[in-house]
């Protein structure tokens with residue numbers, strides 16, 4: 628646990644929140660710090676988040692785990708804006724049009740129209756996806772793949788991970804955009820991976836990556852550590868702290884004790900779930916929470932600190 632907690636630079640008020648099981652909860656949330664919203668499952672955390680959003684429209688940004696884009700034509704490279712730059716490099720190197728290197732344009736395989744796969748209607752079994760036999764899933768017509776940049780064809784570049792691409796490209800603009808993905812722990816993702824195949828946690832971190840330069844925002848993240856390994860939780864914490872140090876507020880709905888104990892301020896709901904929940908049990912720094920006899924979060928935190 629840090630010995631120093633950051634002090635809030637302002638505040639956001641929630642008055643008489645009564646959505647679902649909340650029992651007229653009023654709470655002042657400090658801004659400019661890392662805030663953890665805690666409590667057992669069903670204690671009213673999601674309801675309080677709903678109230679925070681409703682009572683402060685246009686002031687808070689929910690960074691949830693929903694898909695970044697349901698469009699199967701979007702990929703990591705298009706989302707980050709690096710694909711345009713990469714296609715220009717290929718075009719310059721080979722003195723041809725940049726649109727040739729777009730699988731959504733003239734370069735697309737004419738069999739699968741640049742999707743790399745085809746949907747086959749299996750009647751009662753529904754649709755199944757098969758790899759396009761003409762382009763072998765590469766999305767491009769074969770002529771396009773003869774053009775190389777630094778020894779790689781465009782499909783090979785799309786198969787590169789973010790980490791590989793960071794060493795392959797020397798252009799600052801590309802490195803900056805991909806570097807943000809590495810910072811949110813997405814260095815293992817391939818540039819050509821479709822956005823609709825990302826997990827919830829990956830989508831959430833991709834959205835965060837595009838927010839790294841922001842200032843003065845109030846972000847709400849629901850369970851950002853879900854599905855993350857220990858080392859990645861550490862990375863995520865660094866990222867959240869960086870957002871705060873840049874002048875943003877980050878409120879996380881969280882069970883992870885490492886994240887809770889690293890927060891500047893904790894809002895603990897309880898005591899139980901459902902009708903026996905919906906009350907504000909404790910609020911303050913993690914140290915303050917430890918002093919609350921009733922709080923389950925305090926009990927778990929004490930156990931975690933002893934175990935360290």
Ligand SMILES: [Zn+2]
Pocket residue numbers: 736737738739740741742743744759760761762763764765766767
């Ligand atoms: Zn094809």
